[in-house]
Amino acid sequence: MAGGKGGGLGGRGNKSGSSRKGAMKGSGGQRSKGLEGKGPTPKATERAKHPAAKRAVAATRRTQGTTGGRGTSRPKVPYKANRQISELIAGRNSVVEALRAQIPATTLYIAALIDIDDRVRESITLATQRGLPVLEVTRQEVDRLTDGAIHQGVALQIPQYDYAHPDDLLRLAEDASETPLIAALDGVTDPRNLGAVIRSAAAFGAHGVVIPERRSAGMTAGAWKTSAGAAARIPVAQAGNLTRTLESYQKQGLVVVGLAAGGTMDLAELEAGTDPLVLVIGSEGKGLSRLVQQTCDLTVRIPIAAATESLNAGVAAAIALYEVAQRRQRAGRL
Structure with a gap:
């Protein structure tokens, strides 16, 4: 019922x-x-499931760098230049030239069943003479290692460059009882220009080269090759902030001189060349950045023919470093 x-x-x-x-x-x-x-009624940002609360939590995480679930601190991800891993040189010509130039390397990879020519034979011989591992792997493995680059069955791995600290360059000068001379690059993004500056710095008695972490060429295979071995003899330091590094050098008694088309004097008039010196070279197109130029104690120009608008960083650095070296030699400072 x-x-x-x-x-x-x-x-x-x-x-x-x-x-x-x-x-x-x-x-x-x-x-x-x-x-x-x-x-x-609680505020929207205080209600866990409300969209406003979720946006607030996300903003806090972005600001403080916390992980999503446990609230533990997570360090900020450093700039990519600081996380550079080993580099792979691909292609028969590139590999054999890198080995001839004594570029630091860790492993030579040879794809199985490839046609062996003179370049491959020489690469294997040079790697063996240096005690480098020579590994025979599948072509698919070389494809993976080189991320699809044209490799012709040959690849060479070079290690991450161990950058110095900017203050290390001053210690080198002090240990040698020499007047510090440092080349600094501002916005130079071509590795070949970096390599050329390193070569000139080594040739004219500089104690090192400083480059910024951001918007700058790094010590890649191209820079090593252009330096013609000089990169093994002179340190390259990385600056987290180039302007602050230059200010730090100034506090330690160095004169900061920038090369600029509109410099206040000709390079030949630079009496400060015999003083502890930082020579700053900008990019060919933009020259020195505004903040860097404002930080410089002096700016100098290299007189050139009117038909030539500018010199690239490698050439400008070579001319300026030569002039400083000559002035120091006359003054007995070298």
Whole structure:
């Protein structure tokens, strides 16, 4: 029968069988407590599931660098230049030239079943003479290692460059009892120009080269090759902020001189060349950046024919370093 023992919606509590709604006898007023006020409504950012709260949490994580789940600190990801891993040189000509230039290397990879020509034979001979591992791998493995570059079955792995600290260059000069001479590059992004500056710095008695971490060429295979071995004899330092590094050098007694087309004097008039010196070279197109130029104690120009708009960084550095070396030699400072 439809009602059964319980009498419809009331269940066991309504012995009279009445269908009347409301608080039942003996409830102790529990229903009335449920109607009490719960206070003001929380702000949207305080309600975990509200979109505004989720946006606030995401913004906090971006600012503080926290992980998503546990709230533990996560260090900021350094700039890519600081995370440079080993580089692979691909192609028969590139590999054999790198080995001839004594570029530091860790492993030579040769794809199995390739045609062996004179370049491959010489690469294997040079690697073996240097005690480098020569590994025969599948062509697919070389494809993977070189990320699809044209490799002709040959690849050479070179290690990450171990950059010096800018202050290390001053210690080198101090240990040699010499007047510091440092070349700094501002916005030079061509590795060949970096290699050329390193070569000139080594030739004219500089104690090292400073490059910024950002927007700058690094010590790649191209820079090693252009340096013609000089990169093994002179250190390259990386500066997190070039302007602050130059200011630090100034505090330690160095004169910061920038090469600029609109310099206040000709290079030949630079009497400060015999002082502890930082020579700053900018990019061919943009020259020195505004902040770097403002930081310089002096700016000098290299007189050139009107038909030539500018010199590239490698050539400009060579001319300026030569002039400084000649002035120091005359003054007996070398």
